[in-house]
Every structure is written in structure tokens, then in C-alpha cells.
Amino acid sequence: MLELDRITAGYDRRAPVVREVSLTIAAGEAVGLLGPSGCGKSTLARVAALLHRPDTGTVVIDGEPARGWRHRAPRAQRTAFGVVFQQPRLSADPRMRLADLIAEPLRATGRRTGADAVAGESARRVGLSGELLRRRPHEVSDGQLQRACLARALILRPRWLVCDEMTAMLDASTTAALVGVVEEYRAETGAGLLAVGHDRTLLGRWCDRTVRWDDLTGTP
Numbered sequence: 165m166l167e168l169d170r171i172t173a174g175y176d177r178r179a180p181v182v183r184e185v186s187l188t189i190a191a192g193e194a195v196g197l198l199g200p201s202g203c204g205k206s207t208l209a210r211v212a213a214l215l216h217r218p219d220t221g222t223v224v225i226d227g228e229p230a231r232g233w234r235h236r237a238p239r240a241q242r243t244a245f246g247v248v249f250q251q252p253r254l255s256a257d258p259r260m261r262l263a264d265l266i267a268e269p270l271r272a273t274g275r276r277t278g279a280d281a282v283a284g285e286s287a288r289r290v291g292l293s294g295e296l297l298r299r300r301p302h303e304v305s306d307g308q309l310q311r312a313c314l315a316r317a318l319i320l321r322p323r324w325l326v327c328d329e330m331t332a333m334l335d336a337s338t339t340a341a342l343v344g345v346v347e348e349y350r351a352e353t354g355a356g357l358l359a360v361g362h363d364r365t366l367l368g369r370w371c372d373r374t375v376r377w378d379d380l381t382g383t384p
């Protein structure tokens with residue numbers, strides 16, 4: 165279970181963008197989070213994935229309170245999450261070939277043996293192979309780069325996925341393909357999901373339930 169309890173967070177303690185928000189996701193559950201632009205969904209998603217330290221409130225991951233944020237989070241907690249953001253070009257090092265980008269978390273956790281095979285398998289899962297894997301981000305489309313970012317997010321087999329508007333800039337067929345990859349992974353591993361987005365229809369089809377930002381904050 166992923167429990168966010170009374171989270172207050174933002175970029176200026178005097179004016180938090182997330183105020184006293186609570187959300188619980190059961191093990192293996194897929195929850196969609198809908199809300200207007202700028203309301204704080206991404207900030208909350210980053211708190212959930214231990215990427216942004218809240219001002220107050222607690223995050224409990226599978227019964228264990230979060231023990232740090234960003235690089236200070238213990239590795240076991242940090243690697244419990246796979247995160248995919250809206251704009252792949254902001255989260256991909258432009259100098260890296262796609263194969264290295266996908267394998268990055270393996271290297272970061274010191275894993276060398278079999279790394280190429282694991283990275284190849286993760287790439288295959290998202291529909292990337294061969295020559296494409298030798299290209300750098302500027303040599304591929306947004307959809308291909310987002311596929312690589314999803315492969316990177318899955319490579320350590322996280323128990324939780326946070327997809328923050330993962331498909332917002334993609335066409336319908338790439339959207340369907342990436343959602344399909346996430347769902348196949350979840351069916352195989354039982355991973356839970358927080359999917360942030362604007363598309364009510366997509367989230368309604370994809371997730372077990374969808375919550376509106378206003379319902380979390382008590383705003384009418």
C-alpha cells in the first residue's frame with residue numbers, strides 16, 4: 165500500500181501548492197489523478213515517488229515510512245518506484261544512447277553482470293530494438309524516447325509506477341502501446357500505479373479508479 169497522509173508541499177514554505185492532501189493506493193491498484201493545470205498534481209506525484217520532500221505529512225510505502233527524499237532516500241525505497249514524466253527530453257541525458265539511458269538505473273545500483281541482457285529485455289518490452297538503441301535522444305521521435313524512458317522506469321522492476329502525464333504529447337497509437345506495456349508489467353508483477361493526467365477517458369479506461377484533485381483537497 166502507498167499512503168500519502170496530509171501532505172503539504174511546494175516550492176516556498178509560505179505558499180505551498182499542495183495543502184493537506186491524503187491519498188491511499190492499495191497494493192496492485194491503479195489510481196488515476198485528474199485535475200486542472202497547475203493545481204499541484206505533479207508536485208504530489210513527485211512527493212509520492214520520494215523525489216520531492218514535503219513540508220509536512222507522511223509517505224508510507226508498503227508499511228514503511230519514507231526515510232528520506234531524492235538521493236537521501238534509502239536505495240530500497242528509492243528503487244521501489246519507477247517514474248515516467250511528461251516530457252522525455254527533460255528527463256533524458258542528451259548525450260546518452262538509448263541503450264545506455266535504459267540501463268542507467270542498473271549502473272546506478274552497481275549492477276554489471278548481465279546488465280546488457282536485462283536492458284535489452286526491457287527495451288524489447290517497450291518495442292525498441294536494434295539500431296534505434298544506438299541513437300541519441302535528438303535522433304529519435306518523442307514517442308521513441310518516451311518508450312526508452314518507460315523501459316528505464318521498469319528496469320529495476322519497481323513495485324510502484326508513477327506516470328505523470330506520460331502520454332500527454334503522444335499520438336493515440338503510441339499512447340495505447342505505452343499503456344499496454346504498463347498494464348502488461350502490472351499484470352506480471354502486481355505493481356501499483358499512480359497515473360496523473362488530464363484525459364478523463366484515458367484514465368477511466370486505464371485505472372481501477374480515478375480521483376479528482378478537488379476531492380483530495382476538499383475544494384468544492
Ligand SMILES: Nc1ncnc2c1ncn2[C@@H]1O[C@H](COP(=O)(O)OP(=O)(O)OP(=O)(O)O)[C@@H](O)[C@H]1O
Nearest residue numbers: 174175181199200201202203204205206207208329
Ligand atoms: N520547480 C518549481 N519551482 C517553483 N514553482 C513550481 C515549480 N514546479 C511547479 N511549480 C508551481 O507549482 C504549482 C503546481 O505545479 P504542478 O506542476 O505540481 O501542477 P500540475 O497540476 O501537475 O500542472 P500540469 O497539469 O499543468 O502539469 C504551479 O503553480 C507551478 O507553477
